[in-house]
Amino acid sequence: xSTTAIRTAHNLVTREPYYQPIGNEIAVFAAAYHNQLPxxxxxxxxxxxxxxxxxxxxxxxxxxxxxxxxxxxxxxDLIGRYLVxxxxxxxxxxxxxGAVRHGSICYLDxxxxxxxxxxxxxxPLCDDRRLLPIEKLGEVLxxxxxxxxxxxxxxxxxxVLKDLKQSTRQRFVALEFNYPNAELEQTIIEKESGIDAxxxxxxxKFGHMTRNLKGSGLDExxxxxxxxxxxKLMASDVAPVVATDAAIAQALTDDDDMLKxxxxxxxxxx
Amino acid sequence: xxDESRQNILNRLRIQKxxxxxxxxxxxxxxxxxxxxxxxxxxxxxxxxxxxxxxELVARSNNELAAQFIAKAPAAFYAMGGDGxxxxxxxxxxxxxxxxxxxxVDFLEDIDxxxxxxxxxxxxxxxxxxxxxxxxxxxxxxGRELRIATDDDxxxxxxxxxxxxxxxxxxxxxxxxxxxxxxxxxxWAQTWxxxxxxxxxxxxxxxxxxxKVLPIFNRLECIRLDACLARExxxxxxxxxxxxxxxxxxxxxxxxxxxxxxxxxxxxATAEDSxxxxxxxxxxxxxxxxxxxxxxxxxxxxxxxxxxxxxxxxAFQRAMEDMRNEGDGPEGTGADAAQKQLVEMQxxxxxxxxxANLSMQVSIDGKLQxxxxxxxxxxxxxxxDFGEIPDQHxxxxxxxxxSDDLLPQxxxxxxxGNADLSAEGTFSYREWDCVRNRFREGFCTLRExxxxxxxxxxxxxxLEKHRGxxxxxxxxxxxxxxxxxLQRRQSDGDxxxxxxxxxxxxxxxxxxxxxxxxxxRYRNQERNIAVMFMVDMSGSxxxxxxxxxxxxxxxxxxxxxxxxxxxxxxxxxxxxxxxCEVYKIKEFDESYNLEVRQRISGIRPKAYTxxxxxxxxxxxxxxETRARTKLxxxxxxxxxxxxxxxxxxxxxxxxxxxxxxxxxxxIHSFCIxxxxxxxxxxxxxxxxxxxxxxxxxxxxxxxxxxxYRRLTT
Numbered sequence: 006x007s008t009t010a011i012r013t014a015h016n017l018v019t020r021e022p023y024y025q026p027i028g029n030e031i032a033v034f035a036a037a038y039h040n041q042l043p044x045x046x047x048x049x050x051x052x053x054x055x056x057x058x059x060x061x062x063x064x065x066x067x068x069x070x071x072x073x074x075x076x077x078x079x080x081x082d083l084i085g086r087y088l089v090x091x092x093x094x095x096x097x098x099x100x101x102x103g104a105v106r107h108g109s110i111c112y113l114d115x116x117x118x119x120x121x122x123x124x125x126x127x128x129p130l131c132d133d134r135r136l137l138p139i140e141k142l143g144e145v146l147x148x149x150x151x152x153x154x155x156x157x158x159x160x161x162x163x164x165v166l167k168d169l170k171q172s173t174r175q176r177f178v179a180l181e182f183n184y185p186n187a188e189l190e191q192t193i194i195e196k197e198s199g200i201d202a203x204x205x206x207x208x209x210k211f212g213h214m215t216r217n218l219k220g221s222g223l224d225e226x227x228x229x230x231x232x233x234x235x236x237k238l239m240a241s242d243v244a245p246v247v248a249t250d251a252a253i254a255q256a257l258t259d260d261d262d263m264l265k266x267x268x269x270x271x272x273x274x275x
Numbered sequence: 276x277x278d279e280s281r282q283n284i285l286n287r288l289r290i291q292k293x294x295x296x297x298x299x300x301x302x303x304x305x306x307x308x309x310x311x312x313x314x315x316x317x318x319x320x321x322x323x324x325x326x327x328x329x330x331e332l333v334a335r336s337n338n339e340l341a342a343q344f345i346a347k348a349p350a351a352f353y354a355m356g357g358d359g360x361x362x363x364x365x366x367x368x369x370x371x372x373x374x375x376x377x378x379x380v381d382f383l384e385d386i387d388x389x390x391x392x393x394x395x396x397x398x399x400x401x402x403x404x405x406x407x408x409x410x411x412x413x414x415x416x417x418g419r420e421l422r423i424a425t426d427d428d429x430x431x432x433x434x435x436x437x438x439x440x441x442x443x444x445x446x447x448x449x450x451x452x453x454x455x456x457x458x459x460x461x462x463w464a465q466t467w468x469x470x471x472x473x474x475x476x477x478x479x480x481x482x483x484x485x486x487k488v489l490p491i492f493n494r495l496e497c498i499r500l501d502a503c504l505a506r507e508x509x510x511x512x513x514x515x516x517x518x519x520x521x522x523x524x525x526x527x528x529x530x531x532x533x534x535x536x537x538x539x540x541x542x543x544a545t546a547e548d549s550x551x552x553x554x555x556x557x558x559x560x561x562x563x564x565x566x567x568x569x570x571x572x573x574x575x576x577x578x579x580x581x582x583x584x585x586x587x588x589x590a591f592q593r594a595m596e597d598m599r600n601e602g603d604g605p606e607g608t609g610a611d612a613a614q615k616q617l618v619e620m621q622x623x624x625x626x627x628x629x630x631a632n633l634s635m636q637v638s639i640d641g642k643l644q645x646x647x648x649x650x651x652x653x654x655x656x657x658x659x660d661f662g663e664i665p666d667q668h669x670x671x672x673x674x675x676x677x678s679d680d681l682l683p684q685x686x687x688x689x690x691x692g693n694a695d696l697s698a699e700g701t702f703s704y705r706e707w708d709c710v711r712n713r714f715r716e717g718f719c720t721l722r723e724x725x726x727x728x729x730x731x732x733x734x735x736x737x738l739e740k741h742r743g744x745x746x747x748x749x750x751x752x753x754x755x756x757x758x759x760x761l762q763r764r765q766s767d768g769d770x771x772x773x774x775x776x777x778x779x780x781x782x783x784x785x786x787x788x789x790x791x792x793x794x795x796r797y798r799n800q801e802r803n804i805a806v807m808f809m810v811d812m813s814g815s816x817x818x819x820x821x822x823x824x825x826x827x828x829x830x831x832x833x834x835x836x837x838x839x840x841x842x843x844x845x846x847x848x849x850x851x852x853x854x855c856e857v858y859k860i861k862e863f864d865e866s867y868n869l870e871v872r873q874r875i876s877g878i879r880p881k882a883y884t885x886x887x888x889x890x891x892x893x894x895x896x897x898x899e900t901r902a903r904t905k906l907x908x909x910x911x912x913x914x915x916x917x918x919x920x921x922x923x924x925x926x927x928x929x930x931x932x933x934x935x936x937x938x939x940x941x942i943h944s945f946c947i948x949x950x951x952x953x954x955x956x957x958x959x960x961x962x963x964x965x966x967x968x969x970x971x972x973x974x975x976x977x978x979x980x981x982x983y984r985r986l987t988t
Contacts, residue, residue: 077761086774087781094781141778160964210507214415221970222411266411269456273416273510 016109017068023196024053024060025189030180034061037178043131043154045174048182051228053193054157057182058112067151068109070100074119080126084139096142101127105137108151116156117169124173130154131176187213190229198236204245207274208232211249214270215257222263227253245275287312290323294345297330301342314349322352329364340371343383354390359397363389399443400451409438409459410970416460416508418467419656420951423459429569431462432579433471433659437569438462444566450518457518457567460511464500466659468546471576473584473660475546485573488553490561493571495549498533502540519565528562535559580660587657590955591668593924594650598639617641620654620664635664652954700724704891706852709928719888721855726846729877731869737829741976745830748980752834761795768794804987805841805863805902807893811911812846812858813884820912820949821880823975827910828860828875832867834980840987841902844871847889848881851918855888856881863900883917887929890944894937906986907937909946910979914956931960947982949975 037044038061046054055071062069072083085099104111116124129136135148156177158169185193187209194205209232216226231253238248246268254267291312295302305311315323326348334341344364351360366389371379382389402425409423413436422435430437436459442451465471479485479492505512520526536552538544564570598618619638635654637644646654657664700723705714738745762768764775772795779789808831810824828844835842843865846858860878861871890907897905915926934944946957946966957966969978 079763081774087777089777089780094777094784096781141781214417217417218411218415220968221414262407263411265408266415269408269412270415271510273460273508275510 016070017066018059018063021063022056022059023193024056025185025193027053027182027185027189030057030182031061031064033178033180035065038065038153041135041148041150041153042178043156043176045177045179046155046157046182047160047179048157049184049225049228050159051230052182052184053229054182055112055114058110058155058157061155062110065110065153067153068104068107069112070104070109071112071114072100073114074116074123076118076120078119078123080123083123083126084137085141087141101130102137102139102146104154105130105146105148105152108149110153110155113154113156115158116173117158124170127154127156128173128176131173184212184216184229190232193229194232194236197233199240200236204239205236207245208236208239208249211253211271211274214274215253215267218263218266222260223257225257227257231256246271249275283316287316290315293327294330297327297334297338298342298345299334299338301338302345305342305346311346311349315345318349318352322357325357325360329361333364333368336368336371337376340367340376340379340383343380347383347386351386351390354386355393359390359393362393394446395443398446398448398451399441400448400455401441402438402455405452405455409436409455412456413459413463416463416467418463419659420652421463421466428572429458429462430572430575431465431471431569432572432575433466434579434583436462445518453514454518454566457511457515458569460504460508461497461500461515461565461567462569464504465496468500468503469659469662470496470500470546471580471660472546472662473580474662475550476573476577476580478547478550480573480577483550483553488557489571489573491553491556491559492549493564493568494532494561495536495539495552495556496546497565497568498529498536499539499544499546499549502544506542515565515567519567521563521566525563528560529565532556532559532562583656584660587653587660588668590653590952591650591657591664592670594653594955595669597924598637598647620669702892704855704888706887707929707932709925719852719855719885721849721857721888721892723892724856724858726858726860726874726877728870728873729875729879731873731876733825733876734829734872737826737976738833741826741830744977745833748830748834749837751984752837752980761797763795764790764792765794765796766792768796770795802838802840802987803903804906805897805900805904806835806843806906806908806983806987807897808842808844809889809893809907809909810844810846810860810878811884811909811913812848812878812881813912813916814848814880814882815884816912817880820975821878823949824910825875825878826976827979828878829872830976830980831983832861832871832875834983836867841900843896844875845889845893845896846878846881847886847893848883849885849888849917850882852885852888852921854882855885857889857892863896883921884911884913884915885917885921886911886915886926887933890930890933890937894933894940894942897937897942898940904987905942907942907944908983908986909944909948910975911946911948911950913948913950914952927956927960934960945982945986947975947979 034044034057046057048054058071059069072078081099083099083101085097085102087094088097089095098106101111103109113119113127126137129138130148131154135152137146137148138144139146184190190212191202191205191209194200194208195202198205200208212227212229212232215223219226235245235248235252238252239245243251249271250268254264254271257267258264291302291308294312294315302308315326318326326345329348330341330345333344344367348360351363355363363383363386367379367382370382406423413421413423419433421431424435424437425440426437428437429439438455438458442454442458444454445451469475479488501512501515504515520529533540535556536549538548539552595618617640620635621638635646635658637646637650654664657668702721702723703717704719704721705716706718708715763772765772772793775790775793779793783789808828810828816824832842832844841863842861843863844860846860847856848858849855858878860874861867865871886909890909894907897907914922915930916922917926921929937944944961944965946953946961947969948957948966949969951968951970953966953968957968960966967978967982969975
């Protein structure tokens, strides 16, 4: 077994990631990049936002840094901090500072999860100033034209305490993502999981059935990602109903009646 | 004699001795004592223990009854198993208590009848056991929202699926459960695969003797629907093949019908093909209905369909009008039709050509677009009825209807004339007039009233009724409270904050002042939330809804007391703009005392739902409260509606404006409703993620606390 360590600021996407465009999102993102505008990706979980950014990093030939935001993420976690080395203090850049210095694409995933004061540090980077103040160093970094900031969030997430502030969202070019249409989703599942077209079609149908349940017992239906996961299990000879139970139903809910309904929906198709 | 035989004899002697002890010798008179003891000895150890325990218990009442029980126990275990034996013995004791020993002994002796009834009871599947599952399952299959309910007949009226109160066809409960599922699928298939298209229903009722041909139509449609399901839901079709018929003769008869109508099995077959085949099959012997097949009642379908068509046509026309108006500027009040956009609907290319997968896309000024999310269900339902969007739906709204819908309030609607604004607790509020595109300043007069106290036992009864639920609500709320969080950079604490120390060290090295905040500590997150509950007290909440609302409030108060969040409860109702009312139930500074409990109990339905003014008033009260997070939660059963013109778009737009105003004041709004049609207007009013629709009133108490917890953690 071997592991590969990836230095976050230099993560150049060398192989073309598989991505099926849904609309004109590639052109919009590329135009935003060339005009030095930050981009906000909205959409439900597992619909392809992160994959899109990977694809754009490859397309624009820029390194990519991803930060998964959480409610303990501090401004220092993004910008950088001093460390002690051999009795001396050494400054270490955070992922955002690194991305600015190297002209990378910095992707803040699920940005609403971050603390409100943390998200404010990106404000000067997102308007025409494109500056990152590093208070501790007494420096202000001017972002090179190659630097791009992208953030994502899921507007369907139900918590009044986790909403993107107007002052933040109004700095971004916004792209809305949703699950691809049935035909495209089938192609994605076939390609990603290696199952044949007939099974992929059935999986898509099953995915739609679970999405019908959204809001009436399920917070979200099965995402394309979950359907791909189930497809991968099926490609490894796991029986379809077992695969959908493990990869989808159990991931979606703990409610017994709902689990049974999803199980039976799967049985009715496969 | 072998060791094993010796052991057996010893066992039997011990069993006999023990049992005789319980019966004080009554057992010894049994004619085949030796065989009985051998049968008991052959039982499993836990079954023997159960006999000992039960015999001892019964013997306390009567030794003879205990002896009779022991005499029949081996046969009872064989017929019913341990649970059945317990139920059988409980029955005997009850008979003994009420009617005496003789009847109790007879009861014990008639073990076969009891075992048969017991098997029937435990093999059956009752509606309650399947209903929640069926609701999820049918919703997952897609299509229109269908009510799942019980009825004497099994059928669908295209608004609901009506099923028997129980199924007891098979000896196994699981199989009877499957029969529920298959019956629901078959009825759903009628609504989904076009059995009850408008055109089909009209032909059926106009050109045929409906009562005479419905049974034939039902069988033909069954053949067609079975074929549709075999193509799209092969798993269900496999089960239908197994569970469909009672015997082979029935299956033969069905096979003959299938041969007579081969066309119906084809992918493109429609219900009109079934209609066309009716004359050729008149007089042919009918096969019995399949086990999962219901009856057909064209009259009931027609009644439900016509009401729905009217409702959906008007909702669709309203949505189209909104889309046409979207291009208007702020002054464009919709009067100049030339400025409006051209909106058209057209079918999406359908790859498989099947009727069930019809979908539409919208074209605005010639540009194709995906159908807006909130219209998908509505358009889907219209397609289920017509297979297309009928021309009448695309027509502009009737002017009379439209103007009535948008009719602004005027003096004619003032029931009580001008209210006295100087009276204590009377306030004046503006209202948004979407027709004129401006506010009507000081238009609404609102009074603050107090709910008269109701029966104080209501709170206790509610807590008793939902005791289990209350326990679990409290537990989950306690968990919220117990969530501790690591706080960094504290002046004192449990541990050293390394980041802070290193930074402080760096500061010292670089000649800056060192920070004192170098510790971390775990601390329960302080909740700083003020929440206002705005309860719909309109006349439509009469009955179940009102009870569910009051029960929800009781449970919520108990839970909120635990959390320590600041909360207030107000009801709202009114009649016309001059008589808007909010009812004080609990103010922020009031404790959850006896008086508050009595007010909750005293909440009663009043008049209409003028929401905008209530939101403005309560938003103002909430605004004056000190809290970091402010939340306004509405409990409602329907859309804004008041006497006169406060309905349709007018009411929705005013409510939306009121919510936007409160939002600007930093107040988050959320709506919990039981209105099934809420998807049409709530996303517009509250925003896509700020509402929850509860499909049954009974679930309100179960869901409200849960939603509150999710909203605020």
